[in-house]
Amino acid sequence: MSLFEQFSKDPIAYLDRTFNGADPVAISSDQFCVGDPLTARRVLSQAEDLYDDSADGAGFFSAQRFGRRSQQVALRTQARLIFRRHLDSNAGDALASAVAANIAASSEWPDAGNWFFVRFFRSVLLHDGSDPRLFALIDDIIKTSSLVSAGSRRASWRRRLLRLKRTWLVTGEISSRKKAPALAPRDLLDVIIAVAEADQPLEELVDILIAFALSISSTGFVLGWALYLLATEGDPGPSVPSDWIVLEALRLWPTPWMLGRFAKREHEVAGTHIDQGDVVIACPYLVNRHANYWPDAGKFVPERWANPESLRNPAFLTFGHGLHRCALADYATEILSHTVEVLRSRRFGIELKDTARPLGPLFYPPAFTLHWGRD
Numbered sequence: 001m002s003l004f005e006q007f008s009k010d011p012i013a014y015l016d017r018t019f020n021g022a023d024p025v026a027i028s029s030d031q032f033c034v035g036d037p038l039t040a041r042r043v044l045s046q047a048e049d050l051y052d053d054s055a056d057g058a059g060f061f062s063a064q065r066f067g068r069r070s071q072q073v074a075l076r077t078q079a080r081l082i083f084r085r086h087l088d089s090n091a092g093d094a095l096a097s098a099v100a101a102n103i104a105a106s107s108e109w110p111d112a113g114n115w116f117f118v119r120f121f122r123s124v125l126l127h128d129g130s131d132p133r134l135f136a137l138i139d140d141i142i143k144t145s146s147l148v149s150a151g152s153r154r155a156s157w158r159r160r161l162l163r164l165k166r167t168w169l170v171t172g173e174i175s176s177r178k179k180a181p182a183l184a185p186r187d188l189l190d191v192i193i194a195v196a197e198a199d200q201p202l203e204e205l206v207d208i209l210i211a212f213a214l215s216i217s218s219t220g221f222v223l224g225w226a227l228y229l230l231a232t233e234g235d236p237g238p239s240v241p242s243d244w245i246v247l248e249a250l251r252l253w254p255t256p257w258m259l260g261r262f263a264k265r266e267h268e269v270a271g272t273h274i275d276q277g278d279v280v281i282a283c284p285y286l287v288n289r290h291a292n293y294w295p296d297a298g299k300f301v302p303e304r305w306a307n308p309e310s311l312r313n314p315a316f317l318t319f320g321h322g323l324h325r326c327a328l329a330d331y332a333t334e335i336l337s338h339t340v341e342v343l344r345s346r347r348f349g350i351e352l353k354d355t356a357r358p359l360g361p362l363f364y365p366p367a368f369t370l371h372w373g374r375d
């Protein structure tokens, strides 16, 4: 059996079995997973300009496109402003109402978590005055995305049609907005238009919008993991704040579990020879469970986050590292914590439908039905 076949059979078991705490793990003849925290950070930091991280690493989280390097600082800064505004005007009771409105008393997970965030951040992506057909389009894109949709398998002709529709509708919206520019950005699409470069094809701008939509949607997987862990491991009680629960869920089950980079030239990673074109993968799953960096690394111990040093532990790579580090990491953690808090404050319980270890391009939790008291 080839290395890749062995890996593909049960990737997590393979990684657990083969990682010795230091050396990169070969998962095929040209792909290597790095689990040592400092080595993984070195790969992502791009200090030596060894990797082409703009390349499309199919299936990896980095395949999401957030525009050109030259526009990313502006994109990050302006996107953060839009998110901050939304979080501030949807705090406290408003958030509790949004949870009640968008998570049914009995709901099917992990999809329910994804849809919660898509609904909650709807106006962040596209303000209410946008072409109404765009909202249905975004839903369709999420349903057919192999990144966030666990179940959907649509025929390829259906995907191709969707792509045409997507280009047509979104570029139409962009063109009409360009004719009557907003004074201040109303949503992420306005931000994308504001940072667009003169020679940038509209299709590239559409890709950025979709990357935002998929990131928003995938945040629901983390919510699913947090609820799953609370229900299966036991809620440690009110003395353990919800942000520790979320951080521990992010550590144990980093939704983007592989951050791939293409080697631009030959080099060595921790003694392993890498050829040009090989893929070096910083692996948050291995890094976050590194036994030298966390006591009881494989266990759910939210109390470990009481120690402020935990936030500086290099063995936490869920949001990446370096130039590409997640632009919304702190805000995503914040909204996740508040949402978990709302659900913990009303009794919730889960009914497991599947115990199989699930795995896709992102880690998503096993299927369960959530019941919670909304009143």
Ligand code: HEM
Residues within 6 Å of the ligand: 044, 061, 062, 066, 072, 076, 211, 212, 213, 215, 216, 218, 219, 222, 254, 255, 256, 259, 260, 317, 318, 319, 320, 321, 323, 324, 325, 326, 327, 328, 329, 332, 333
């Ligand atoms: C808990 C949920 C999330 C996780 C775990 C996460 C994780 C990550 C990771 C690992 C990267 C780096 C990818 C790489 O190095 O290949 C990244 C980048 C990024 N994320 Fe997130 N993300 C989350 C939520 C979000 C949300 C909600 C948004 C905004 C809609 C967002 C926006 C971005 C952007 C813009 C980048 C690219 C930054 C750049 O290249 O300059 N993320 N994220």
